[in-house]
Amino acid sequence: GAVVSQHPSRVICKSGTSVKIECRSLDFQATTMFWYRQFPKQSLMLMATSNEGSKATYEQGVEKDKFLINHASLTLSTLTVTSAHPEDSSFYICSAKRQGARETQYFGPGTRLLVL
Amino acid sequence: DAKTTQPNSMESNEEEPVHLPCNHSTISGTDYIHWYRQLPSQGPEYVIHGLTSNVNNRMASLAIAEDRKSSTLILHRATLRDAAVYYCILNSQGAQKLVFGQGTRLTINP
Numbered sequence: 001g002a003v004v005s006q007h008p009s010r011v012i013c014k015s016g017t018s019v020k021i022e023c024r025s026l027d028f029q030a031t032t033m034f035w036y037r038q039f040p041k042q043s044l045m046l047m048a049t050s051n052e053g054s055k056a057t058y059e060q061g062v063e064k065d066k067f068l069i070n071h072a073s074l075t076l077s078t079l080t081v082t083s084a085h086p087e088d089s090s091f092y093i094c095s096a097k098r099q100g101a102r103e104t105q106y107f108g109p110g111t112r113l114l115v116l
Numbered sequence: 117d118a119k120t121t122q123p124n125s126m127e128s129n130e131e132e133p134v135h136l137p138c139n140h141s142t143i144s145g146t147d148y149i150h151w152y153r154q155l156p157s158q159g160p161e162y163v164i165h166g167l168t169s170n171v172n173n174r175m176a177s178l179a180i181a182e183d184r185k186s187s188t189l190i191l192h193r194a195t196l197r198d199a200a201v202y203y204c205i206l207n208s209q210g211a212q213k214l215v216f217g218q219g220t221r222l223t224i225n226p
Contacts, residue, residue: 110158
């Protein structure tokens, strides 16, 4: 099956610092990756769509200068939360679509971010 | 994106079948019906998807109404590990993103 990993699985940081989260497709090439955020007891909210080699497309209300996304290769996308604040504490989840596939997305295990 | 409606929660017993309903009265002809589930503290997991015909795989079955305005995810024999939030999502052919609703929280009683 298709496997997507995320690193780190959990991170605690001080307010004002930046945190980078990696998302990797381990056994397939992903032309498109997605980043979601999930607050406790809520559903997943799509933050941005990331295509390899091009700029990410952000959903309405998501600050692109605060949530920097880089998709430099077909197997790696990174999300950097810049100048993190306590309200950015959340569960961040990435997903990836196989190159050539139109439907199924494969999700990573998520990264829990706690900003103190 | 076309909207889906699911019950907030359902409860079932171990080793019994579970039928999870989803209404999607505004579905268009190119919308696929996807089901994902999310176990506690994990990322979502693909379960099944279909367009018009019923679908079966090792995890579940998907029964799609003839008018496609509703569908039902069927877990044939629930286990405790099936306790999760189940999301029914419509996705147009070729569309990039999935839009998650609130889903159905399934509790399995031993």
